[in-house]
Amino acid sequence: QSALTQTASVSGSPGQSITISCTGTSSDVGAYNYVSWYQHHPGKAPKLMISDVSNRPSGVSNRFSGSKSGNTASMTISGLQAEDEADYYCSSFTISSTLVFGGGTKLTVL
Amino acid sequence: QVQLQESGPGLVKPSETLSLTCTVSGGSMRGYFWNWIRQPPGKGLEWIGYIYHTGSTNYNPSLKSRVTISVDTSRNHFSLKMTSVTAADTAVYYCARGDGGNSDYWGQGTLVTVSS
Numbered sequence: 001q002s003a004l005t006q007t008a009s010v011s012g013s014p015g016q017s018i019t020i021s022c023t024g025t026s027s028d029v030g031a032y033n034y035v036s037w038y039q040h041h042p043g044k045a046p047k048l049m050i051s052d053v054s055n056r057p058s059g060v061s062n063r064f065s066g067s068k069s070g071n072t073a074s075m076t077i078s079g080l081q082a083e084d085e086a087d088y089y090c091s092s093f094t095i096s097s098t099l100v101f102g103g104g105t106k107l108t109v110l
Numbered sequence: 111q112v113q114l115q116e117s118g119p120g121l122v123k124p125s126e127t128l129s130l131t132c133t134v135s136g137g138s139m140r141g142y143f144w145n146w147i148r149q150p151p152g153k154g155l156e157w158i159g160y161i162y163h164t165g166s167t168n169y170n171p172s173l174k175s176r177v178t179i180s181v182d183t184s185r186n187h188f189s190l191k192m193t194s195v196t197a198a199d200t201a202v203y204y205c206a207r208g209d210g211g212n213s214d215y216w217g218q219g220t221l222v223t224v225s226s
Binding site for chain 2: 001003032034035036038040044045046047048051052057087089091092093096097098099100101102103104
């Protein structure tokens with residue numbers, strides 16, 4: 001299985017909005033509404049930010065939102081804050097009942 | 111609050127077997143998938159495989175021939191064995207609870223270095 005495709009890096013200023021995309025195929029992202037997004041600060045455990053394409057787990061800021069169209073999922077962070085600077089990964093359940101991650105996107109808050 | 115903790119040797123010799131255990135506390139293992147995920151230095155996350163509480167497993171096709179995941183729900187832990195390791199298997203290894211396709215609780219990760 002091939003990794004999902006994410007832009008390597010994105011940046012924005014505090015208060016701005018950014019969107020990270022995650023492109024897969026009809027065998028993963030496009031197959032089910034089982035796309036997740038994770039925030040990963042170096043040296044810490046990844047944190048689930050978006051589940052099942054667009055659901056926010058309890059405790060996750062409503063500045064984070066998710067969506068999907070066809071084989072591409074997206075996560076938007078609005079009102080950027082310094083603490084949002086991290087690596088972000090998408091993952092998807094596949095038709096083989098496996099999981100696949102994206103290559104990761106490094107978010108820099110300017 | 112569910113907590114996961116990885117344990118095992120931090121150094122493994124090439125061609126030998128990597129063995130890690132993940133101990134789950136604060137909740138039952140029933141009804142969930144239990145994942146192993148790794149991150150090589152400077153690279154992204156890679157899913158290794160999962161086990162359901164019943165013992166049913168599924169693995170990353172690229173690692174399937176070398177990986178075995180087992181579970182002991184009576185002791186609230188699950189384990190990873192990876193055979194014939196090489197330097198390419200050097201990574202931080204995470205265990206995580208899977209709720210459907212989502213990994214909602216993660217361990218802190220343990221660095222495993224493959225070197226002679």
